[in-house]
Amino acid sequence: MVSLVTGGAGFIGSHLCEALAEQGDSVIILDDLSTGCRENIEYLSKQGLVEFIEGTVLDADLVSKLVERADRIFHLAAAVGVKLVLERPLHTARVNIWGSHNVLEAAIECGGKTLLLASTSEVYGKQNGECVSEDSLSLLGPVSEIRWIYGASKLIDEYLAQAYLHGDGDDAGASGIRLVTVRFFNVTGPRQTGAYGMVVPRFVQAALRGDPLTVYGDGKQIRCFCHVKDVVRAVMRLVEQPSASGQVFNVGSDEPVTIAELAERVLRITDSDSSVVYIPYSEAYGHGVDDVARRVPDLTKLRKFLGFQHRYCLDDIVREMAEYYAVRGDASLSKPS
Numbered sequence: 001m002v003s004l005v006t007g008g009a010g011f012i013g014s015h016l017c018e019a020l021a022e023q024g025d026s027v028i029i030l031d032d033l034s035t036g037c038r039e040n041i042e043y044l045s046k047q048g049l050v051e052f053i054e055g056t057v058l059d060a061d062l063v064s065k066l067v068e069r070a071d072r073i074f075h076l077a078a079a080v081g082v083k084l085v086l087e088r089p090l091h092t093a094r095v096n097i098w099g100s101h102n103v104l105e106a107a108i109e110c111g112g113k114t115l116l117l118a119s120t121s122e123v124y125g126k127q128n129g130e131c132v133s134e135d136s137l138s139l140l141g142p143v144s145e146i147r148w149i150y151g152a153s154k155l156i157d158e159y160l161a162q163a164y165l166h167g168d169g170d171d172a173g174a175s176g177i178r179l180v181t182v183r184f185f186n187v188t189g190p191r192q193t194g195a196y197g198m199v200v201p202r203f204v205q206a207a208l209r210g211d212p213l214t215v216y217g218d219g220k221q222i223r224c225f226c227h228v229k230d231v232v233r234a235v236m237r238l239v240e241q242p243s244a245s246g247q248v249f250n251v252g253s254d255e256p257v258t259i260a261e262l263a264e265r266v267l268r269i270t271d272s273d274s275s276v277v278y279i280p281y282s283e284a285y286g287h288g289v290d291d292v293a294r295r296v297p298d299l300t301k302l303r304k305f306l307g308f309q310h311r312y313c314l315d316d317i318v319r320e321m322a323e324y325y326a327v328r329g330d331a332s333l334s335k336p337s
């Protein structure tokens with residue numbers, strides 16, 4: 001099996017490449033190193049387990065050549081992180097929409113490929129019911145709130161994927177492509193950088209340094225954090241299932257925690273005497289952010305489809321990240337955004 005992973009030098013992508021190489025796949029990585037880094041895949045490269053191509057998914061010719069060589073494509077490359085999206089909304093739209101368009105075009109052109117599209121819980125927008133299922137409505141905020149460009153661009157990707165899969169008129173379904181969409185909910189674990197606003201690495205690193213843990217907003221926001229290894233297992237099993245094609249799956253954890261509780265938990269697990277400070281979003285990001293009060297996935301579909309069970313709880317994740325950052329630090333924290 002030849003697997004192409006766009007965004008493979010990133011956080012989730014590098015864990016995925018590791019698992020694919022472990023199962024014997026030939027792995028090609030396409031990454032522009034904008035938020036990912038070589039260190040994430042260094043040992044895989046050194047052992048010759050992956051072929052790394054530095055380039056962008058905006059380069060349609062390059063994408064086309066690489067897709068042609070692959071049996072399966074995991075499309076993870078994207079502009080991500082609230083901080084980055086607020087600072088570079090146009091870049092976000094370009095990479096997330098045109099990049100996905102290039103990958104989809106190439107996969108359809110070649111035919112017979114399996115494609116996994118990485119989407120996000122952000123496509124549910126301000127939807128904050130008890131838990132959101134794949135059929136829940138998308139309630140994106142107003143266009144004046146630029147942060148929604150991320151969720152909107154990913155939602156367009158999802159519609160594009162469905163349109164490509166369906167095809168037009170006589171061509172409908174003719175490419176023989178298999179396509180599955182996954183909506184990730186707050187994936188975290190070792191190698192995730194706090195540089196673009198991700199909360200768990202930010203808290204763990206601050207706790208280890210003895211710096212204050214900075215909570216944005218009132219800390220009552222509810223989130224569920226899933227270990228990247230659980231996510232990778234789910235993704236790898238989904239692409240193996242022909243009947244997953246055309247479907248959308250929530251992938252994450254459904255163990256809810258408020259951000260204030262998360263901060264306390266990080267302090268307890270790292271045995272840190274750091275303080276916890278609260279700042280408004282406007283101070284954190286330069287202007288206000290329309291945040292979502294509660295984001296908990298309904299995982300019924302994933303559990304039924306795969307019989308999926310998580311191996312890690314939040315305490316495991318924090319413990320593992322504390323061990324990781326205590327030894328390694330976070331080299332990518334200094335990357336420009």
Ligand SMILES: NC(=O)c1ccc[n+]([C@@H]2O[C@H](COP(=O)([O-])OP(=O)(O)OC[C@H]3O[C@@H](n4cnc5c(N)ncnc54)[C@H](O)[C@@H]3O)[C@@H](O)[C@H]2O)c1
Binds near residue numbers: 007030031036183
């Ligand atoms: N981590 C999460 O909690 C989460 C949640 C929802 C969705 N996702 C999705 O999962 C995927 C991976 O995210 P991640 O958390 O690993 O973030 P990440 O920033 O570590 O990974 C993204 C990777 O894409 C690369 N990239 C960006 N623009 C590119 C371009 N134009 N061409 C080629 N490569 C490019 C980056 O360098 C990086 O390596 C993304 O599609 C993201 O939207 C992640």
